Amino acid sequence: MARKRLAAFVLVACLGVAGCGSSGTVSGAPSAPSSTGGADQAATTSDPGAVAASSSESDALPVATDPCKLVTKAEAQKLIGTALQDAVEAGQGTDAPSCTYSGPTSGPTAQVEVHTGDGAKKYYDLQRGPLAHQLQAESGIGDEAWIDKDDMSIFVRKGDGWFVIHLVSLDDVEKFLPGLRTAAKAAVARI
Template identity: 45%
Template sequence: MVHTRGRTGSGDRRRRRAPAGVPVAALLLLALQGCQEPAAGDAGGKPSASPTGGTGGAGGTAGDPCALVTRAEAERLAGTALGPGRDLEGTCTYVAPASGPTAQVEVFAGEPGKNYYDAERGLGHELKPLEGIGDEAWLEDGSVFLRASGQWVAIRLVRNEEPSRFDRPLEELARTVAGRL
């Protein structure tokens, strides 16, 4: 009689490796977790001062990213219909319906906007300065960053088209948003 021994999961010594992008994604996730606004009991329920000296919610506008960029403006930027904005901790996301073309507009207000800007600079992405918009404004493929009245806002457009096609609409939307701050 021959005895055979089956392999169990504990005897399998093969190593599994995480995909190469996981460490970068994990770092970005950790960085964005630091962007959360304090709880009501912390710092009087107000956002902390930004590195540039302003507050994320001064005037109430930067505290509501869906008010900074309306659905109609997001649709004009994306060139397609989008669903209503979903506001989550300093960000607002407008997403195209599954039946339409791929499109998404994301608005990052206050600290999330500043952190997104810092991350792009830290990664060495080429940012083009935009003159006459707020205190400062920068454009890169598919995104615009601006600071006005000490408040940061970043707007990102996701489309599967040539990003430079959207440079002018991003710049125009940045001017509109800067006027609201």
């Protein structure tokens, strides 16, 4: 139950962050490695000019990919291991669209969420920065991929675009790691 409340809190916080701010980078927190930098790079800033530069970079990001096309309902059901309801889309036409497949109200607790675009990048920044989750680098998935066991998520960057696949379940996260990797690889192939 605590994990479900934490997941709901993180999602609400992430969506709140996605709707606010101009830079997409949490000040004072590690940022995502650039496509030319290594995974150990970190950036901090308190310079207003630096924030303005980040804002320009965010404005230049490509249009977010449709998250319901990255992970289909059948793939989401296979990933979570139970039947799911049809997708609920949110934020289409924005830089932070999402697609959510929820389990039936009769149970078990199950949900697969896919977020793309700037909202996915801000979600990643939140987990890595203020929430200080330990992220595990994954090779062979897009240009950059990170598993967050605390949040049952995989964050993936391909080019300048980001997406995240997030699970809500009461089962052990280790059960879902192979499926998260497989779903992320399939999603990268559709971008």
